[in-house]
Amino acid sequence: MIEKRALIRVRDVMKTDYGSIDGVATVADALKLMKTLKTAVLLVNKRDDTDEYGMINCGDIARHVLAKDRAPDRVNVYEIMSKPVISVHPDMDIRYCSRLFAEYNLVRAPVLENNQIVGIISPNSLVLDGLFQIC
Numbered sequence: 001m002i003e004k005r006a007l008i009r010v011r012d013v014m015k016t017d018y019g020s021i022d023g024v025a026t027v028a029d030a031l032k033l034m035k036t037l038k039t040a041v042l043l044v045n046k047r048d049d050t051d052e053y054g055m056i057n058c059g060d061i062a063r064h065v066l067a068k069d070r071a072p073d074r075v076n077v078y079e080i081m082s083k084p085v086i087s088v089h090p091d092m093d094i095r096y097c098s099r100l101f102a103e104y105n106l107v108r109a110p111v112l113e114n115n116q117i118v119g120i121i122s123p124n125s126l127v128l129d130g131l132f133q134i135c
Helices: 027-037 058-066 094-104 123-134
Strands: 041-044 054-057 109-113 116-121
Touching (some): 027 041, 027 058, 054 058, 094 123
Antiparallel strands (some): 041 054, 109 116
């Protein structure tokens, strides 16, 4: 007899609280917001409907600002962010999402529904929250 596994979707384990910032903000602004929100990742808002979302994390800041001895208040987020970012759909099975993370070495991904961010997903959420529901 084949055992039927519970289907856990991204929406079941995604975080709906995430930080976002405009690309024209400075890295100093991003750092202040990261500290306030206690996060290492911010999503970068679209400029308009034809644009794509971006992402900035502490690794970007370390590589492109700190290591190059640039002033955080003189560097804009859009200069160092990753864009476009790989996104996932809230109805995706977490097993496929986990494969996507492994294949592309992702740290976070925005969850998009109707081209709008509804949450953010990380490997921690997939494993700790997703597998916890199975066990």
